[in-house]
Amino acid sequence: MNFAGIRTLSEGTLVDRALELLGSGPTDSKTIARDVLGLNRFQASVAERLAVALLGADPRVGRMGDGRWVLVSEAYASPRLSDCTFAVVDVETTGSRPSGDRVVEIAVVTVSGERITRVLDALVNPQRPIPLRVTSLTRITREMVRDKPPFSAIASDVVSALAGRVFVAHNLRFDWRFVVNEITRARDVMLDGPRLCTVSLARRLVPGLRSRSLDSLASYFGIQIVARHRAGGDALATAHVLKHLIAIAQDRGAMRLIDLHRLGRPAGRRRRKRTALPTAIQEI
Secondary structure: OOOOOOOOOOHHHHHHHHHHHHOOOOEOHHHHHHHOOOOOOOOHHHHHHHHHHHHOOOOOEEEOOOOOEEEHHHHOOOOEHHHOOEEEEEEEEOOOOOOOOOEEEEEEEEEEOOEEEEEEEEEOOOOOOOOHHHHHHHOOOHHHHOOOOOHHHHHHHHHHHHOOOEEEEOOHHHHHHHHHHHHHHHHOOOOOOOEEEHHHHHHHHOOOOOOOOHHHHHHHHOOOOOOOOOHHHHHHHHHHHHHHHHHHHHHOOOOEHHHHHHOOOOOOOOOOOOOOOOOOEEOO
């Protein structure tokens, strides 16, 4: 027990203490709440929320499959695919410019082994008009989001849904940039970590398809998309596509996350060309 008296700790000091604790090995949320935040009596759910608020957006920290927190070098040093939890994300937005447009709907669906779980599906008030072309595509109207919370009100839920997981999206660049910009606006923090693009991965694993659109891949794998062009429906369909792609990769010998990046890479020098899509996986 500390008898030095009540004191306040800056977030930086708390994070430093957490990093020091994690330096000794993987640590659960309860231990972080007790040893870093100085709490002795608390519910597990409270410890989880506090740990996510403290470490969830820190790029130096990740989570293992059992939920324990670890330093990134341990968490993402080519983990086995069977140990990975993938957070499949889809956003609907007011336009295509992450710097100026805003999210109107976001969904996160996790893939862990055979299990697919919808962990977040929320309409968002973009605090600006929704263009008619967006409403025509998504069927999301201004009236539907008028009483919904702005992104800043759900930012912690989004960070919690992503923490310690591999960020996945169909056309990664689009969804990643919107989520990063919204999180930065809301909490003044940056997101970083391993990311996976199902379009890029499909190019490697299903080379015979003429199109790698979500509709094309869903049709190829026999997946029915419910609520197309809505975040929840598209994220769920992408999650099922991801499961099929991972199964193909594993059949071809992929065992670890880094193998998805290496699989199918042609031998010799590869001609670089400009593209709107990023590499399949970006490691940290």
